[in-house]
Structures are given as structure tokens and as C-alpha cells.
Amino acid sequence: MALTPLLGALGRRLAAKLADERILDPELTVQPPSDRTQAIVVGYGRVGKVVCSLLTSHGVDYIAVDHDPIAVARDRRDGHKVFFGDATEPGFLEACGLMQTTGVIITIQSRTAIDAVVERTRAVRPDVLIVSRARDADHARHLYAIGATDAVPETIEASLQLSEAALVGLGVAVGHAIASVHEKRDEFRRTLQQAAHTADQEKSQPSSIAGRPSRRQ
Incomplete structure (x- = not known):
């Protein structure tokens, strides 16, 4: 029992060290291109990958963003056009070209995060296409009310x-x-x-x- 506090402190130190190493992965520091792109895809999980694959097959230029550092680093090494960042953070989507893009496609799962992205996107781009994943019909109604062009x-x-x-x-x-x-x-x-x-x-x-x-x- 005397060793329990020591082991807990060691575990926290190792966790912090692993987190620092993960953040320092060079793939996570690559910045999105500054030139205009037709679409920004928020979320690069299973749904996001399907969406991006179809965009590619139809010749639609895009960039994808995701806040999972491990997945982004792995996908970038596999040649995927995805960048690390949190789309709910003010200013991040602007840095990804929000002011020039034609559409924002939201594929993430978190209702809170989806709502935040829709609201912040619509606030700075009244004219942009926003197509968003919705958890259910009630959520879809809410997304339409706060500015989504289409909610699925x-x-x-x-x-x-x-x-x-x-x-x-x-x-x-x-x-x-x-x-x-x-x-x-x-x-x-x-x-x-x-x-x-x-x-x-x-x-x-x-x-x-x-x-x-x-x-x-």
C-alpha cells in the first residue's frame, strides 16, 4: 500500500510523457494549405473517409481535419490528406480556408461539437454550404434551426x-x-x-x- 502513491505519480508522469511525444509527432505540425479548396471535411473517421473517397472520385478538391492525434499521424503517413486540429476552436477553420471554401461537411459524432461547428461556421460564412451528420431527427431539426444547409x-x-x-x-x-x-x-x-x-x-x-x-x- 505504501507504494500506491508512488506508482500513481509514476503513471501520471509516463502518461504526460507519452502525450508530449504524441503532440511532437511532426505529422501533427503540418499546416493546412493556404490556397482555396472546394470543401472542408470535419472528421476523418469511418464516415469522413467514405465522404472524402467520394469527393475524390468526383474530382472535388478538399481537405479533411480531425482532432485525434494518433489517427491523424497514422493516416498522414498512409498518404491521406488530413490535418490535425479541433474544428470547434475559434479560428481553426478560418486557418483551413473557411473564408474561401464552397462547403463544409461535418462527419463527427459528438452532438455538442457538431452544433459548435455549425454555429461558428454560419456566423462567419452566411453563404457557405453546410452539410452535417445528425444524431437523430430532433438533432437534425436543431441543426437546420442554427444554420445547417442539410442535416442527415x-x-x-x-x-x-x-x-x-x-x-x-x-x-x-x-x-x-x-x-x-x-x-x-x-x-x-x-x-x-x-x-x-x-x-x-x-x-x-x-x-x-x-x-x-x-x-x-
């Missing part, structure tokens, strides 16, 4: 993909199945956008109760 709820998208696979498997022509899924996706999008718009209007209107004169004499 994970739960809804999973149900649409499941439906498409089921329709095709059950004999519905592929083209018809895809068309109906696209139609349903558009329907969900319109519903969520309208709900966000209605909520904004309600917030901006003064309370009818507060403005109603009292009947008491």
Missing part, C-alpha cells in the same frame, strides 16, 4: 438504406426502389426543415399571454 439523421438514413435493400430483395425493380427511397428522403428533409422554420418563427414572436391585458379591475 443517422436513424432516418439507416432506415432508408434498410428499406432500399428490402425492396430490391423482394423483387421491386432497382430503379423504382431507389426513386422511392429518394422521394422519402426528400419528404423527411422538407418536414424537418419546416419544423425548424416554424420553431424559429414561434421564438421570434412575442408571447400572446405576456401582451394580453389583464381583465382584473
Whole structure:
């Protein structure tokens, strides 16, 4: 038991040393290019990598950013165009070319971080395209309300993909199945956008109760 404090201190010292070595990795000090890029992809996990792969296949120029130092260092050594940094920090996206880019694509998982990136991006770029991952329909409505151009709820998208696979498997022509899924996706999008718009209007209107004169004499 006498050794417990000593071991705890040693563990903390080793953890700090490992963290310092990780931060000093030269791959993490590489700065994003200063020239204009068409898109900034926030998050380079499994979802981000798929998005970036599709952007590349369609000739869309982009840079990706991620705040996981181990993953960024590994991916950069493997030749991936990703840079280390926290997109929720004020000024970081500006350093990545936010003021010149055409679109920001948010693929991270944290709801708090997603909200922060959307709000800060919209505050400095009222005109930029913001396409964001959303945790669910409620989160998507919130993202529309704070400025997202398009929000993709994970739960809804999973149900649409499941439906498409089921329709095709059950004999519905592929083209018809895809068309109906696209139609349903558009329907969900319109519903969520309208709900966000209605909520904004309600917030901006003064309370009818507060403005109603009292009947008491």
C-alpha cells in the first residue's frame, strides 16, 4: 500500500510523457494549405473517409481535419490528406480556408461539437454550404434551426438504406426502389426543415399571454 502513491505519480508522469511525444509527432505540425479548396471535411473517421473517397472520385478538391492525434499521424503517413486540429476552436477553420471554401461537411459524432461547428461556421460564412451528420431527427431539426444547409439523421438514413435493400430483395425493380427511397428522403428533409422554420418563427414572436391585458379591475 505504501507504494500506491508512488506508482500513481509514476503513471501520471509516463502518461504526460507519452502525450508530449504524441503532440511532437511532426505529422501533427503540418499546416493546412493556404490556397482555396472546394470543401472542408470535419472528421476523418469511418464516415469522413467514405465522404472524402467520394469527393475524390468526383474530382472535388478538399481537405479533411480531425482532432485525434494518433489517427491523424497514422493516416498522414498512409498518404491521406488530413490535418490535425479541433474544428470547434475559434479560428481553426478560418486557418483551413473557411473564408474561401464552397462547403463544409461535418462527419463527427459528438452532438455538442457538431452544433459548435455549425454555429461558428454560419456566423462567419452566411453563404457557405453546410452539410452535417445528425444524431437523430430532433438533432437534425436543431441543426437546420442554427444554420445547417442539410442535416442527415443517422436513424432516418439507416432506415432508408434498410428499406432500399428490402425492396430490391423482394423483387421491386432497382430503379423504382431507389426513386422511392429518394422521394422519402426528400419528404423527411422538407418536414424537418419546416419544423425548424416554424420553431424559429414561434421564438421570434412575442408571447400572446405576456401582451394580453389583464381583465382584473
